[in-house]
Amino acid sequence: MIISKQKPREELFEQLDGVNSLFLIGCSACATECKSGGEEEVFEMEEWLTSLGKAVTGSIVIDSPCNINRTARDLRSQRQQVEEADAIMVLACGAGVHSVAIKSNKRVIGALDSLFLGNTRRIGKFEEKCSLCGTCILNETGGICPATLCPKGLLNGPCGGMEEGKCETDRDLDCAWHLIYEALKQQGRKNVFTRIVPPKDWRKKKHPDSLDTD
Numbered sequence: 001m002i003i004s005k006q007k008p009r010e011e012l013f014e015q016l017d018g019v020n021s022l023f024l025i026g027c028s029a030c031a032t033e034c035k036s037g038g039e040e041e042v043f044e045m046e047e048w049l050t051s052l053g054k055a056v057t058g059s060i061v062i063d064s065p066c067n068i069n070r071t072a073r074d075l076r077s078q079r080q081q082v083e084e085a086d087a088i089m090v091l092a093c094g095a096g097v098h099s100v101a102i103k104s105n106k107r108v109i110g111a112l113d114s115l116f117l118g119n120t121r122r123i124g125k126f127e128e129k130c131s132l133c134g135t136c137i138l139n140e141t142g143g144i145c146p147a148t149l150c151p152k153g154l155l156n157g158p159c160g161g162m163e164e165g166k167c168e169t170d171r172d173l174d175c176a177w178h179l180i181y182e183a184l185k186q187q188g189r190k191n192v193f194t195r196i197v198p199p200k201d202w203r204k205k206k207h208p209d210s211l212d213t214d
Ligand code: SF4
Pocket: 129, 130, 131, 132, 133, 134, 135, 136, 137, 138, 145, 146, 147, 148
């Protein structure tokens, strides 16, 4: 899931200069789960904008605005309300903002900051476990990612600073390589720990990336 949070209101306020009316778009997937752009947050945003004297011509919560065709379809279904607005405010991750930007000729205001690909620990608590490097080495590391969990991104660890399983950069953090050792031990694969993981070929992580499965 893409973890996002709302931009500070002061930052959004600056974006509203010269904008008198807005159409709002939320996301019923990730941004709803993050409580940054679901129905409730769209409603709160509408209240805030109204209190500033802005007109809200309408709103919609799209099922995954990162889906370009679905976003285009939902924008068409609200054509009149969208047309009446000076700008569209999108409470979704950057991918959602992009879908709206390419499927509408209106000014688009992104209301969220997209943070990371996250695992859910519990409602409202998210943790980064994979940083989408493009060449996954989890088969060598017991399913635990050192590229993400080790602040130094060491592919062969631990470094000399590990103490009692804790990371030298922050003693509250578990050392990624201690976790990897424990995972491999539990899986009966301790021998894998001594393998040297070759350097990553970062050329495979290109921007913009794409995948066509046809
Ligand atoms: S190695 Fe780590 S960052 Fe790369 S894809 Fe695998 S889990 Fe994600």
